[in-house]
Amino acid sequence: MTKFTLHAVATAIAAALFAAPASAGDFPPGQVEYIIPFGPGGESDITARMQQPYFEKLYGEQMIVSYKPGGGGAVGWSQLNGMAADGSVIMGVNLPHTIVKPLQGNVGFETDDIVNAYMFHYTPDAIVVRADSPYQSLDDLIAAAKENPRKITFSGSGKGTANHLVSVRFDELAGIETTYVSFKGTGAAVTAMLGGQVSAEWGYTTVGGGQGDKVRMLAVAMEERHPAFPDVPTFRELGYDIVSGAYRGVAVPKDTPEETRQAVSDAIAAINADPEFRQKMIDGGFALIDVPYGPEMDAWMKARAEEYIPAARAAGVID
Amino acid sequence: MLDFFLAALTPLNLLLALAGVAAGTIIGSVPGLTATMAVAVLVPLTFGMPPESALILLGAIYTGAIYGGAYAAILLNTPGTPSAIGTTFDGYPMAKRGDGDLAVTIACLSSLVGGIVGAAALLLLAPPLAEAALAFGPVEYFWLAIFGLSLIAALSTRDFLKGLIGAAFGILIAMVGISETSAEVRFTFGSNTLLGGIETVSALIGLYCVPVLIELAATSGRHLKEDSGGTRGFRLPEAFSTLMRHKVNVIRSSVIGTLVGALPGAGGSIAGLVAYSEARRTDRRAPAYGQGNPGGIVATESANNATVGGGFIPTLVLGIPGTPPDAVILGALLVQGVRTGPTLFSDGSSIVYTFIFGLFLATLLMLPVGLLIGRFAYRSIVRAPKAGLVPVVAFMTIIGSFAIRNSLSDVGIMLALGVVGWIANRRGFSVSPIVLGLILGRIAEEGFVQSWTIGDAMGNVWGQFFGRPLSLVIIALTLLSFVYPFLPALTRLLRRRGTALPGPSDKREPADPAAILRDLAGISVMAAVAGVALWQCAGLNPEAAVFPRTIATGMLVLCCLAALETLLTRRVVEDRSYGSTGRRAGVVASMAAGIALAPVLGFATAGIAMALGLMLSSEHNNRSLRGWGLLALSVAAVITVFTIGFREALSVPLPGGLIF
Numbered sequence: 001m002t003k004f005t006l007h008a009v010a011t012a013i014a015a016a017l018f019a020a021p022a023s024a025g026d027f028p029p030g031q032v033e034y035i036i037p038f039g040p041g042g043e044s045d046i047t048a049r050m051q052q053p054y055f056e057k058l059y060g061e062q063m064i065v066s067y068k069p070g071g072g073g074a075v076g077w078s079q080l081n082g083m084a085a086d087g088s089v090i091m092g093v094n095l096p097h098t099i100v101k102p103l104q105g106n107v108g109f110e111t112d113d114i115v116n117a118y119m120f121h122y123t124p125d126a127i128v129v130r131a132d133s134p135y136q137s138l139d140d141l142i143a144a145a146k147e148n149p150r151k152i153t154f155s156g157s158g159k160g161t162a163n164h165l166v167s168v169r170f171d172e173l174a175g176i177e178t179t180y181v182s183f184k185g186t187g188a189a190v191t192a193m194l195g196g197q198v199s200a201e202w203g204y205t206t207v208g209g210g211q212g213d214k215v216r217m218l219a220v221a222m223e224e225r226h227p228a229f230p231d232v233p234t235f236r237e238l239g240y241d242i243v244s245g246a247y248r249g250v251a252v253p254k255d256t257p258e259e260t261r262q263a264v265s266d267a268i269a270a271i272n273a274d275p276e277f278r279q280k281m282i283d284g285g286f287a288l289i290d291v292p293y294g295p296e297m298d299a300w301m302k303a304r305a306e307e308y309i310p311a312a313r314a315a316g317v318i319d
Numbered sequence: 320m321l322d323f324f325l326a327a328l329t330p331l332n333l334l335l336a337l338a339g340v341a342a343g344t345i346i347g348s349v350p351g352l353t354a355t356m357a358v359a360v361l362v363p364l365t366f367g368m369p370p371e372s373a374l375i376l377l378g379a380i381y382t383g384a385i386y387g388g389a390y391a392a393i394l395l396n397t398p399g400t401p402s403a404i405g406t407t408f409d410g411y412p413m414a415k416r417g418d419g420d421l422a423v424t425i426a427c428l429s430s431l432v433g434g435i436v437g438a439a440a441l442l443l444l445a446p447p448l449a450e451a452a453l454a455f456g457p458v459e460y461f462w463l464a465i466f467g468l469s470l471i472a473a474l475s476t477r478d479f480l481k482g483l484i485g486a487a488f489g490i491l492i493a494m495v496g497i498s499e500t501s502a503e504v505r506f507t508f509g510s511n512t513l514l515g516g517i518e519t520v521s522a523l524i525g526l527y528c529v530p531v532l533i534e535l536a537a538t539s540g541r542h543l544k545e546d547s548g549g550t551r552g553f554r555l556p557e558a559f560s561t562l563m564r565h566k567v568n569v570i571r572s573s574v575i576g577t578l579v580g581a582l583p584g585a586g587g588s589i590a591g592l593v594a595y596s597e598a599r600r601t602d603r604r605a606p607a608y609g610q611g612n613p614g615g616i617v618a619t620e621s622a623n624n625a626t627v628g629g630g631f632i633p634t635l636v637l638g639i640p641g642t643p644p645d646a647v648i649l650g651a652l653l654v655q656g657v658r659t660g661p662t663l664f665s666d667g668s669s670i671v672y673t674f675i676f677g678l679f680l681a682t683l684l685m686l687p688v689g690l691l692i693g694r695f696a697y698r699s700i701v702r703a704p705k706a707g708l709v710p711v712v713a714f715m716t717i718i719g720s721f722a723i724r725n726s727l728s729d730v731g732i733m734l735a736l737g738v739v740g741w742i743a744n745r746r747g748f749s750v751s752p753i754v755l756g757l758i759l760g761r762i763a764e765e766g767f768v769q770s771w772t773i774g775d776a777m778g779n780v781w782g783q784f785f786g787r788p789l790s791l792v793i794i795a796l797t798l799l800s801f802v803y804p805f806l807p808a809l810t811r812l813l814r815r816r817g818t819a820l821p822g823p824s825d826k827r828e829p830a831d832p833a834a835i836l837r838d839l840a841g842i843s844v845m846a847a848v849a850g851v852a853l854w855q856c857a858g859l860n861p862e863a864a865v866f867p868r869t870i871a872t873g874m875l876v877l878c879c880l881a882a883l884e885t886l887l888t889r890r891v892v893e894d895r896s897y898g899s900t901g902r903r904a905g906v907v908a909s910m911a912a913g914i915a916l917a918p919v920l921g922f923a924t925a926g927i928a929m930a931l932g933l934m935l936s937s938e939h940n941n942r943s944l945r946g947w948g949l950l951a952l953s954v955a956a957v958i959t960v961f962t963i964g965f966r967e968a969l970s971v972p973l974p975g976g977l978i979f
Contacts (some may be wrong), residue, residue: 031970033970033972039643039646040355040359040640040643040644040646040647040650041640041643041645041646041647041649041650042646045646045647045650046649046650046653048650049362049650049651049653049654050653050654052362052363052366052654053366053654056363056366062363063363064360064363064970065359065362066359066360066725066970067355067359067724068724068725068726069515069724070496070497070514070515070516070518070724071496071497071499071514071515071516072497072499072502074497074514074515075514075515075724078511078514078515079726084972101502104502104503104504105503105504106504106507106509106511107497107504107514108511108514150776151776151777151778153772153773153776153777158499158500158502159500159501159502160502179772179773179775179776181457181769181772181773181776182500182501182502182768182769182772183500183765183769184499184500184584184765187583187584187639187640187646188583188584190637190639191453191583191584191633191637191639192456192457192769194453194637195453195454195455195456196453196456197456197457197773198773210638210659211637211638211660212660214660280656284653317502
């Protein structure tokens, strides 16, 4: 197949996908810069890498991943609205970060400043221990925590994050006191858990996906068990009403016109709908969701805020 | 095994390895362009490739980029990447005395050996080394960072107290912004610009390169001495014999680089500094380290290229990136459907072995590629007229600083820190301790807070910091490293006590009152910085405040001691180089104007306008109108090529503005 033919096919596919909401400004306007407001290596980066080839297949244009790390994402989000608003720039967003961080002080952006175009997955919180840990079950760990207040240490990724907030909530529900130790990213938290510097990790199901039989997940914070880990019970099954994790999606600058916002939303939706892509994500431990731009997104964000703000207050992260 | 070796040698893979090394070397040689960036921007190219070829290309780019940082370190006193910080210590002094070409070749050979050792460890020892690396916890990282900081003792033997003050200053700079582990906003004074903290690489560029540009413009001498005895080629025999003399150094440094690279999160900058510290401690040859001893280059360059293979150890075995470039490559691996883990090595999977042999190949190709590009870089910089060199280098620092986070604020901070570094240096606070504090301060704090949290939970903080065997080893090395530079003085002191005869006096001429006042003023400014930091700490939560408060308190104490020393000994360490103040101001003003104009006129146009100002500031000879015209055209052409290259090849969104 010649390059010209390939391009023609890609153009035809793009035209078909967007025939219905035809508009003067076609999406994408060229190559798209996909900014990850974190360093390379985390779940956000890996997800973007997974999405990249599917975007290229759909549109015949490259989606360039670049990094704008710093401040737990705040550097990127504080600069998002100054960027090109023609659909050539999209940025990863993470919850609870974009809800909790602005409440911690002047971090350069407000939650409502960010135009979320699509939320595509979450990484469910999970308690992970290394394979040779003495804790075979969640009950084992709770018993140990009751016997030794504060001495059961958990590594997690950052403060005011999904890992941290769920740690506080779980302690309340289980009537125990544990110590959460903040690390810079999942990689460092996993290292500390595998190395035995902490007792366990508040990680994500992706840790189970990545580490395989070197670790054991004691429970996952989902409605139902994760398809890739059918043997791991949910917190709910064990009597603790916790469904939480780090949610991820993409946002666009606020000056982006309505039709372009919708086009970005549709683009990510198309990637998320690809069966091969879905399977890849599930195998990696992710849990897919589909929250498109519009009233559905607004309602969803409101529900998340109602969930996170009290939890962050209880965690002492905000006043 | 032979099948995998042959698979790495297909014409496609050979070509990819060669192209990757060349591209990586060129990218790494530009200050600001890091290995992470070089690898990240080229990942999309690999989507259509077979997995083996993709990984060979990415590994080659990474290998070349780590090596390429040496060029700017040697020829411009500016590390092209953080991994090359240690290379500036002796590489630049060598270049200043006319041995820049030899230094470049030594760096190439050292990187070759280091890269091979790292790749060999990856091939033969990956699973056990990865498991061993897990024994390294927050406490060990804390002490490792302190060990790296012990280099201050070597870098500031002129004035140890000022070195410590400089390091504390650097650490406080590293604390600016939102803390990664406590999520608290610190030292931003309400500025959104500072939320993301002081970007390390752009700060590095500012602190090292801007003072060089200022002094280059202010004085009429040539930038680097070139031997007028005609062409000496690569000076390969000399370089090779140097490596043979330093064979213990090169092997030890390569092993250090491999091991540090295998620690997730450590990376090339620490590896280079640790290797340099060990080399300096054990080497007795003249000249002293820091004054152009080739052993310094050998240590840093072999260590940092060893981290390439070393860093892949945790990446491939544990799925935990060893360094940021590894993180990008890990992402590419996952997209290719490769699952990491120990079984990758035992399953007989072809991908990983082809990749490792590809790393060997890239490392070997680094020799011809590196020598040729190095030769070009050396000759270009040595022979460029000063009025052309200053604007081009200034533009490179600006575009490089911008490209890191696509932020003009980072560029402004880069220039501001450059001016701070220049002023500090004149008051006797050399730049390197500040940089060490900046680089290692973050790592030290993370380890400190985590260790403190865990120790507090266990009810045994002391045991956490001082009770672990690995930590004790690092602590011992640290003490040894701090004490070593003062051994000669201690020895003389002890010897003098044993004899009744008075020894020769070490006293220098007492400084005049004006010099003492200037020195006290400099120390007072540093004390004020510490005071402001302490005041700001009052509003932070304990976890966010504990480390900077400790550092600021220590800094205040050190400032008092330094002031006392100055008053009592009347000895002043300062650098009052002579040259034109107007030209110095012209350099800073031109760069500031260029940065301010970039969003208005466009990056290239602002760069050209800046270049004209810098040409005027740095030209000391009369030049004909035609000469000026030719020079201006050449500089403008270079700036235009760089701008297009960054925009199109590296996809850096440079501001467009009115013109271009």
